[in-house]
Amino acid sequence: MTQTINEVAIVTRQLSRSFSIRQKSEGLAASLRNFFSPVYKTVNAVCDLEMSIGRGEIIGFLGPNGAGKTTTLKMLSGLLVPSGGSIEVLGFTPFNRDHDFLKSISLVMGQKQNLWWDLPPVETFEIHRRIYGLSDEQYRTRIDELVEMLEISDCLETQTRKLSLGQRMRCELAVSLLHQPSILFLDEPTIGLDILMQKKIRSFLLDYHRRFKPTILLTSHYMDDVAALAQRVIVINYGRKIFDGRLRDLTDRMRPEKIMTVIINNGEFPCQLRDGCRLIHQEGQLYRFLVRREVVGELAACLYNTGQIADLTIEDAPLEEIIGQLFTDNGAAAASAPAKTP
């Protein structure tokens, strides 16, 4: 995918942010000493982060707890000043908080509400309509669209604090999208929601993206979110980027094996196992193998020809596991190594 300069929505160069945290001390004497000459520790939340995101892309922004994802989103949306490096979002420097910049972005954080707690969501919509200067017509069409897509028509008139988490989250999304931002930062938008609601939010986001093509930068610890939405993932750990590319490439690189589960009709296992196949589990007639991609076809064909199989499934190792593996030091080395060509 090649992009010309004006198609780039977000660029960061050597973006860094550190926090100094005051060290707590044990005991009265130490506390007193600390009070008069405090000891600070520096936490490097984000280090030399380089990224370039094209307009309309959906990026999954991954990393374990404390990796620096939220800190990065806060810098990209202008809440935090970087301690080093530079950011350009739609040509703006976020921290300057230009009026036009703020009008083109939205940041949704799982727990932070944009909705006014003591008022029904529809009142917040009305206020936002004025803050963002929407015309009556724009407002009506967008509200109608969002209410329909998010299925929130019955929550609109209820005081926000009385809504369930799922209802609130959907209203929250509606408020954040009312001004049709061209860049959407989503920080764990499905946190705490049940599987069904997670699915709803996902399919809403996909649908919304299809219609309006915003650039979306999404963090989530639910790999289903990432697999369903993100065309490309950026993985960070300890504030540093360790992978940037297609999810497919990441899984191929981290897990060149597939999991093959076979149930045979009866008797001995009918095929000869060759290099690249490893039995990892057996229970009665059920066999589970870890099979290298290039031999998957061969083994499947052999099994098929014996006419002995009752059931056969081939799947990838769970994403959670792959990502988890990435966060170990060995994993990080594997991800940043050049891809093996089969």
Place this chain on the structure above:
Amino acid sequence: MTSFNAHLATLRAHFKIIFTYRGMMLIQAVRLLLLPLVLAAAWLSIQKTAENPYSDADYLLYYLLVPVILNLTDSRLVFRFPMAVRDGSLSRELLKPFPPLSGYALESIANNLIQLIYLLPFTLLAGYAISDRLQLGHLNLQLLLYMLLAIVLGGLVRMLISGSISLVGFWLEDVTTLNLILNGGIWALLGGMIVPVATFPQHIRCIAEMLPYRYMLSFPIEIVTGRLSQAQILQGFAVTIFWSLLFALIMRLIWKRGLKVYAAYGG
């Protein structure tokens, strides 16, 4: 225009919310009314010195109006803003194309205006009860308009001063003590809460007239008592505007620095 509509919508939203918490307002009204009542009783019962320009009628009018003016120029920024920094809710204001402090200021203004619902009936009732002891013959439309303007400017300067102090909340978790030292204490004395500024000894009065505190409480009432000349009134406006501009500038400077240390907690 967009901005004006947005401010109006925000103010309206605050009205609605405050109405859902009516009980709080009543308690606050009682608090506002109590002190002036005590002070008025005290001043009426002591012997006045020869150079004191205030008659009993002046004292009565003064303390009758103190709760209303006190309330109208009140600002809650010192409580509200550091809280927003601490719990990170300032973040959502910073993300909108709307001046972040306006929301908190409007919340404060909405509160003050609604408080009138409790204060005005009491003031009118009390005024009626003591009407034979008040002297209002000198009142005219011009004086009332001056008073209104003085209240608006007084509210503005108080908002800007407490706003400047509240922005220290970027660095300190709690600024109420700081506010008490820099603002509250001096304010109670030199603003005329306890002793009307007009009855101060000459040299203290001169100082009080140059400081901003008088304009947040005493000045509008002094206008109503009819004891200020036109020149004195205009001079008062000039002083208020001077302090407003100065603190607007200070606030801006602190704001710019504060944003850089803002940690945007939460998320």
